[in-house]
Amino acid sequence: MNWERSKRIKERENDELPFEQKKDELIDFRCKKCRYEEKVPDFVAFEYYTDEEFDKESGSPIILCPKCDADMIIKR
Numbered sequence: 001m002n003w004e005r006s007k008r009i010k011e012r013e014n015d016e017l018p019f020e021q022k023k024d025e026l027i028d029f030r031c032k033k034c035r036y037e038e039k040v041p042d043f044v045a046f047e048y049y050t051d052e053e054f055d056k057e058s059g060s061p062i063i064l065c066p067k068c069d070a071d072m073i074i075k076r
Contacts, residue, residue, distance in 0.1 A: 029063060033070035045074070 024041040031037075045061045053062050060073035 028075040029072040030075040031065040031068060031070055031072045034065065034068045036065055036067045036072075037075060038066070038072070040072075 024043060026039040027042055027045050029038055029040050029045070040063060045063065054060065055062055055071070055073045058073055058076065062071045062073060064070075065072045
């Protein structure tokens with residue numbers, strides 16, 4: 001691959017995602033038990049949950065902590 005073609009491909013990759021896809025927004029979550037923090041895509045946090053899967057105190061969606069299997073909520 002020549003240098004010019006490689007440069008054009010890299011510029012295009014940095015410009016936009018194909019097919020008009022948007023980049024996922026990342027939300028900071030923190031474990032209520034071990035305090036582990038992780039960034040989670042917004043679609044994971046909000047699209048697949050029922051009312052029972054939201055924290056009663058904060059109103060945050062609850063996801064499972066990968067370190068200790070406790071509840072993680074949005075870091076405030």
